[in-house]
Amino acid sequence: MDFLNFSKNLIRLRQERNLTQEQLANFIGVTKASVSKWENKQSLPDLMILPKLSALFDISIDELLGYNAQLSxxxxxxxxxxxxxxxxxxxxxxxxxxxxxxxxxxxxxxxxxxxxxxxxxxxxxxxxxxxxxxxxxxxxxxxxxxxxxxxxxxxxxxxxxxxxxxxxxxxxxxxxxxxxxxxxQNPYSLGSQSDAVLIDAYCNMGELDKANSFSQIRMFTYLLNFMSISTKYLSLHLKDVSICEETIARMEELIRIYHLDELHPSSVISFKIQCAVFYALHEKKREALQMLDQYVRYMKLLLKDDQNLLHGDAYFTALEPWFESADLGSAAPRNKKVIFESGMSIFHNPLLQSLETEPKYQELKKIMSFIGGNL
Missing domain, CATH: 1.25.40 (Serine Threonine Protein Phosphatase 5, Tetratricopeptide repeat)
Structure with a gap:
């Protein structure tokens, strides 16, 4: 346990109340030099002084001393x-x-x-x-x-x-x-290129399970990063039809090949939103509505009772132990109701305003509302 942060706490509390060392010393009946020694970690106050200090700052003695239990x-x-x-x-x-x-x-x-x-x-x-x-x-x-x-x-x-x-x-x-x-994030740093080196080191030590697990984890995280960056890349080139259409075609293949719509629907959802925006801006309503339809389908998958957990598949067999060992486990970082409210915001996106009069748009909006009503 790390519980003696008294000096830091005293400085912070004194400054929060705009007290000088001398004013604090006068209040509790000690010299300014004593307060200075406490703040410089040269000594601790007498036990009888601690209640006065805690009363002055309206905190417990434990908080004053900096006693903080460590959570598992x-x-x-x-x-x-x-x-x-x-x-x-x-x-x-x-x-x-x-x-x-x-x-x-x-x-x-x-x-x-x-x-x-x-x-x-x-x-x-x-x-x-x-x-x-x-x-x-x-x-x-x-x-x-x-x-x-x-x-x-x-x-x-x-x-x-x-x-x-x-x-x-x-x-x-x-x-x-x-x-x-x-x-x-410097792409030229050796640290950004060290994954393969670590895998080789595991293999040289005969730790093949670690090499396999680390390889899968890094491939998966790079896939998600690639999805995220490609979505940003799409947004950078919304006026360039050829770049956007080529990006969409390539990313759709990536999603299909790696089953990302099942493995990590939230990353695919962000991409589909950007695709819908692109098509709407270029008055390609049919394609925009197709993307919105897929968006709603993935949101429904994301909000299903049995789909709140991150998971692997027949190819990514080493992911689930990694998810479980993460600080937050494999559950989503937000409650489904909050996820739904965020998901509904797409129907208030001004860039999709041209679709509002389309029957399919209104149908998808109703489906989303129905999904939210069942949470």
Missing amino acids: KEESRKIYHDLADDFANQPFDVVLEKSQKLVKQYYSCYRFLFQIAALWTNHFMLADIDSKQKKVLTDAVDLCSHIVENSKDMGLRNDALSLKSYLYLFLGTPKKTIEILEEL
């Missing part, structure tokens, strides 16, 4: 999914406050804090006003910064940096996103 992976996972369900069924502010209290309670459990930052990222749009949404995103950025500055887990720090860059994009500060990601 299973405990963190349960809390995340419980809160995700609460966001779907309870007032946003109530659930947000609950999660904020947990942050204070487990402020040195960095992997849990990362999950809370991810939780806020996945649900901030449920807040009723823009300023509240921005505050949630800013708080998530602060959590990521805290993780980067204090966690000793390099992988977790990199994850926090990546999430932080994503949050900056939501906050309308893409320059900060670029500053973080240009170095992390």
Whole structure:
């Protein structure tokens, strides 16, 4: 357990209340030099002083000292999914406050804090006003910064940096996103080309199961990244019919060959939306409606009772243990009701406005509403 963060806490609490070291010293009856030593980790206060400090800052002695229990992976996972369900069924502010209290309670459990930052990222749009949404995103950025500055887990720090860059994009500060990601995502770095080296190393050590598992995991994650980047590429070239049609043709083959519509329908859904937008912009209503039809079909699959879990197939046989070992397990990061509300937003997309008078469009909208009514 990592429970003595008294110095950091004292500095933070004093500054939050705009107190000088001398003012704090006078209040509790010690010298300014004593307060300075506490903040510089040169000494700790007498036990009799702790109740005065906790009363002044209106926190418990445990919180003052920085005592924070570490949650297990299973405990963190349960809390995340419980809160995700609460966001779907309870007032946003109530659930947000609950999660904020947990942050204070487990402020040195960095992997849990990362999950809370991810939780806020996945649900901030449920807040009723823009300023509240921005505050949630800013708080998530602060959590990521805290993780980067204090966690000793390099992988977790990199994850926090990546999430932080994503949050900056939501906050309308893409320059900060670029500053973080240009170095992390440098295609010329050796780190980005080391997967095959690790597979060779596993083989040389006779660890063929590890080599097989890692190979499948990386192939799968690269497929999802390829889907995501291709969707962005499509959006960059919406005015160029030849590029878009060729991209769509190639990606449709990729989806078919790797059964991505069954393995990871959410990645295919994003692609189908962009395809529908492209066709609608070029007044190809029949093709646009076909894409919307597929979109609704995949949403129905995603929201089925038995389809909330990530899974492999006859080719990707090593994925499920990996999914289960992930911090959040194999369940979706958002409740189905929240996923549905997000999915319905396509029918309010101004780029698809030209389709609204089409009977097929109205039919698909009704089907989606029916799906949502059964959740």
